[in-house]
Amino acid sequence: MRAYVMTAYGNVQDVVRLLDLPDPVPGADEVVCDIKAAALNPIDQKTIAGDLKQVIRYDLPHTIGFDASGTVRAVGSNVTAFRPGDEVFVRASRETIGTFAERIALPQSFFARKPAALTHVEAASLPLVGLTTVQGLVDRARAKAGQRILIHAGSGGVGTFAIQYAKALGLHVTTTTSSRNAEFVRTLGADTVIAYDKEDYLTQPGDYDIVFDTLGGAFTLDAFKVARRGGSVVSIVGPPDRQFADQVGANPLIRLVMWFMARRVFAASRETGVAYYRFLTESDGAQLAGIARLVDEGRIKPVIDRVFPFEGLPAAFAHLGTGRAKGKVVLSMT
Template sequence: MRAFVLDGYGAVADHVRLAELADPVPGPGDVLIEIHAASLNPIDFKMVHGDLKRVSKYQLPRPFGFDASGVVTSVGSRASKFKPGDAVYVRASRDTIGTFAEQIALGENLVALKPATISHPEAASLPLVGLTTVQMFGRAGAKSGQRILIHAGSGGVGTFAVQYAKHLGLHVTSTTSSKNADFVASLGADRVIAYDRENYLQQDGNYDIVYDTLGGAFTVDAFKVVKRGGVVISLSGPPDRDFARREGAGLLVGIVVWLMGRKVYAASAAAGARYEWSFTESNGDQLRDIAALVDGGAIRPVVDRKFDFEQLPAALTYLEAGRARGKVVLKVR
């Protein structure tokens, strides 16, 4: 099969190349999927740059990419949930990444039937952003009536999160640029703050939850607008203090993580609000629930651009520019 492999760390143009690999063979608990579409996430170009090499020790060259939608072509001897011909979607786990490829074999517990009402490219756009948001909102205890600030409502994560928060009955404020303000309102946001016209720190704060998709100063500043007893859930801020232990990382990584987080933890203590950060976990059961939300009309996928399979490096460069409105998808078949 053809697959894109990562063969070193650095620039996309230097280290992402198309290769001919042996077809994957499903293990006993696996399904083999013929991939029709894959979607890109910022973690993909971060991985190319080597940002994760201290915590995820990959042997290179190796295929990469997390999200896919496709059709099951065979199943392992102990796999019983799916059969050949099933249309499925998946977020690969960190040790099974490799969706920028024509096929992938992975554990059936990571997989779900794809939403029936949408195409493969649309289905491929959902797993990582959907699982991240469902898991983080769960950790925040998000519930109806609460006020949430979602940064970057026009991005891959934000387009899902705004719709999911509305589905749960939260009051949603979201930031984006003025060119995307009407679009984010069309996803259901109650209030859109265009960052090139207004400063979100000067608007009504007092949020129960801040969903920080931007990191940097946005993570510390989240504690200026979250209410006492509230929670800041961050995808791009410093890892939480439990991270190094959870990942089995060494003392040096533990010290680095502690130092990275000290301003955020000081802000959290001063504001009397919790800080939550996490790597997303793959989960087929949660993908099944997300498919039901899509087929029930609560969530619609938002695909910004589709690229042909051979154009993965261009697609990664496009995503890295940081201006995508929704998700960037690779057409594999």
């Protein structure tokens, strides 16, 4: 099969190659999927650049890519939930990345059935951003109907999903984006839109129960200025919290470095009485099935910025790397 691999850590254009690799064979608990579409995520670029070396070290060359949608080709002897021919979507784990390929073998527990009404391109756009949102808003912040949430970068891959998901949970959603995208995020359900090129969100009335920090840098610390006492800052880019250190099995030295990186955020959290969460997303087929139900009910619609052919991965990365994507960037194999 053809598969993209990173041959070293560096720029996509320099280190990513399309190779012929042996077809995967399913382990007892695994499903082999013929991939029809695979979505890009900023973490792919960070992985290839070597930014995650403290979290996971890959034996190079290594396949790349987290998100996929496709058809089950073969299943292992213990697999009962899926059969060849089933249409599925999936997020690979950090250890098993490799969806920028014609095929992949992954544990059955990572998969869910593709929402019937979606194309493979649409379904492939959902797993990583969907699981990130569920694991941030529900598993960490315990979001409840009636609460107020600020979602940064509402027009991005995570933001376009998170706005719709928060509305499905019954939250009041405020989001930031450029004025170019203000009307677009309103169509996704945002109640209040703050155009960052015209207004400063820090001067707007806040008192948010949850701030979903998808931007990092100064945005993480500033989140504590607009969250209410007893609320939560959920970050997917900010400095690591203690649970993050557990999640990546950090040794005592790395834990000390992580604490040093996060010390101002921890202080802000203590002073304001606002909880701080920073986590890495995990693969979860059951949560993915829950996302598929929301899609089937018409409460979440995939937002596709641009589709590239399989051979166009370098161009797709260049496009994602502009930081201006409006929804998801997806590779189509057909």
